[in-house]
Amino acid sequence: MVQIEGMGKELAEHPFFDGMESKDRELLSGCAKNEVFDADEYVFREGEPADKFYLIRHGTVAVELHAPGHDPMVLETLRKGDIFGWSWMVQPYTWTFDVRAVELTRVISLDAKCLRGKLEKDHSLGYELFKRFIPVMAERVGAARLQLLDLYGQPAERRSRSKKK
Amino acid sequence: MVDPMIPTPFKVTRVRRELADTFTLDLVPAEGRRPFAFQPGQFNMLYQFGIGEVPISISGDAADGGVLVHTIRAVGGVSNALTGLAAGDMVGVRGPFGSAWPMKEAEGADVVIVTGGIGLAPLRPAIYHVLANRKKYGRFIILYGARTPADILFRKELEGWRSRIDTYVDVTVDAAGTEWQGNVGVVPKLIPRADFDPANATVLVCGPEVMMRFTIQALNQRGVGDDRIWVSMERNMKCAVGFCGHCQFGPKFVCKDGPVFRFDTIRDIFQVREI
Ligand SMILES: Cc1cc2nc3c(=O)[nH]c(=O)nc-3n(C[C@H](O)[C@H](O)[C@H](O)COP(=O)(O)OP(=O)(O)OC[C@H]3O[C@@H](n4cnc5c(N)ncnc54)[C@H](O)[C@@H]3O)c2cc1C
Ligand code: FES
Numbered sequence A: 001m002v003q004i005e006g007m008g009k010e011l012a013e014h015p016f017f018d019g020m021e022s023k024d025r026e027l028l029s030g031c032a033k034n035e036v037f038d039a040d041e042y043v044f045r046e047g048e049p050a051d052k053f054y055l056i057r058h059g060t061v062a063v064e065l066h067a068p069g070h071d072p073m074v075l076e077t078l079r080k081g082d083i084f085g086w087s088w089m090v091q092p093y094t095w096t097f098d099v100r101a102v103e104l105t106r107v108i109s110l111d112a113k114c115l116r117g118k119l120e121k122d123h124s125l126g127y128e129l130f131k132r133f134i135p136v137m138a139e140r141v142g143a144a145r146l147q148l149l150d151l152y153g154q155p156a157e158r159r160s161r162s163k164k165k
Numbered sequence B: 001m002v003d004p005m006i007p008t009p010f011k012v013t014r015v016r017r018e019l020a021d022t023f024t025l026d027l028v029p030a031e032g033r034r035p036f037a038f039q040p041g042q043f044n045m046l047y048q049f050g051i052g053e054v055p056i057s058i059s060g061d062a063a064d065g066g067v068l069v070h071t072i073r074a075v076g077g078v079s080n081a082l083t084g085l086a087a088g089d090m091v092g093v094r095g096p097f098g099s100a101w102p103m104k105e106a107e108g109a110d111v112v113i114v115t116g117g118i119g120l121a122p123l124r125p126a127i128y129h130v131l132a133n134r135k136k137y138g139r140f141i142i143l144y145g146a147r148t149p150a151d152i153l154f155r156k157e158l159e160g161w162r163s164r165i166d167t168y169v170d171v172t173v174d175a176a177g178t179e180w181q182g183n184v185g186v187v188p189k190l191i192p193r194a195d196f197d198p199a200n201a202t203v204l205v206c207g208p209e210v211m212m213r214f215t216i217q218a219l220n221q222r223g224v225g226d227d228r229i230w231v232s233m234e235r236n237m238k239c240a241v242g243f244c245g246h247c248q249f250g251p252k253f254v255c256k257d258g259p260v261f262r263f264d265t266i267r268d269i270f271q272v273r274e275i
Helices: A007-012 A022-029 A112-121 A123-148 A155-163 B077-082 B117-132 B155-162 B209-221
Strands: A032-037 A042-044 A052-058 A060-065 A073-079 A098-101 A105-111 B008-019 B022-029 B043-048 B052-057 B068-073 B090-097 B110-116 B140-146 B168-173 B201-206 B229-232 B260-262
Touching: A007 A022, A007 A032, A007 A105, A022 A112, A022 A123, A052 A112, A073 A123, A105 A112, A112 A123, A123 B209, B008 B068, B022 B090, B043 B068, B043 B077, B052 B068, B052 B077, B052 B090, B068 B077, B068 B117, B110 B117, B110 B209, B117 B140, B117 B155, B117 B201, B117 B229, B140 B155, B155 B168, B201 B209, B209 B229
Parallel strands: B110 B140, B110 B201, B140 B168, B201 B229
Antiparallel strands: A032 A105, A042 A098, A052 A105, A060 A073, A060 A098, B008 B022, B008 B090, B022 B068, B043 B052, B043 B090, B229 B260
């Protein structure tokens, strides 16, 4: 259930909204609600409709990839103060990974339809929000590339891998 | 004075397997126990007789002069040969060589250690030093990255340090299965979350050079100046005493000016790819 009252204050406490004007935060708070996930409960799974984005208030989530014939892999973990879920911005609005709560996790979720509606009406609000999203996305892409380098692997393995086309 | 080019024979007293490809050697001088003085961050040349020599940092406690401890990852010719050593075998040692972590200068400041992979070994003497002199330092933070949970070096010790209330330890791995409860992601990601004063911290960094580059970026973003960051450069060596030029790094020699450098003094040559 969407709780409008009180959410403005909760948004203000999350670092993602640092420096955002309170009127903008108030507008967004209309799309926000608190949610709690137990340890090992999935927040969402790949292929499901991406109808929200999430801000972690407490706890840890794991971004996972499951592929037939492979053990499930944790790609990254995110903690208090982090955000997750971009797919609400990109058509066809479908999750591309699984996200699982590693421990009891409290999040603020923002409803995607509600958000897209508000951003469509108020582009400066959209700009404010995207100014916060883009650096996080850039940081995640950079980190993912570094992870791919297999920095701590055996030098011989790394060399032969980089030679393979 | 002992000729720095002549290895002294040391006897292996213990071999500990740390990880699939990493082991720790305890050594004592062959002619009875004599104290071996070194400073955290320094290294020795270990000579596997008949095969060759490699620079290896000292990973033991500088306050315990009786036993010389090295933690070695087998990656090639000499380090692979060293894996064959057992208690009672002999190995040649030249050293200690090189510059040290700035333990004295860091007094009064927060100490932040950022390290990855085998890089934890050269920093372990610095950790022992801070813990033994805990009151002289501010907050103490250890951030460590490994390839997978099975590659976490000194795991038991890390857990021991983490359980202390005066030390903050955060560990991350690059890849893990779903049974791993800890962090997954690269080590620079741990930097924004650690509680220290960027204006009054001494940061000690050791790991693969790419990891150090991204770590420094994250430290700078956090507001840590290059004059507060120290890195240990592990480039190839031969003589270890500044004769052969093998380890030349711009105008400096890693073997005698380093391996530990204050980052602002090498910033301009840090990106040099080959030496
Ligand atoms: C000051 C200093 C301190 C060091 N401390 C330690 C330590 O505590 N523990 C430890 O396990 N290792 C340490 N090293 C690295 C160690 O010296 C090398 O791994 C070793 O020299 C490799 O020799 P090798 O004959 O076994 O392998 P080689 O047959 O010479 O090399 C095998 C592969 O490893 C690569 N390689 C060799 N040396 C390095 C290096 N320094 N950096 C990156 N790639 C390299 C080579 O390019 C090659 O691809 C240190 C190096 C330096 C310079
Ligand atoms: S190793 Fe010979 S000059 Fe440094």
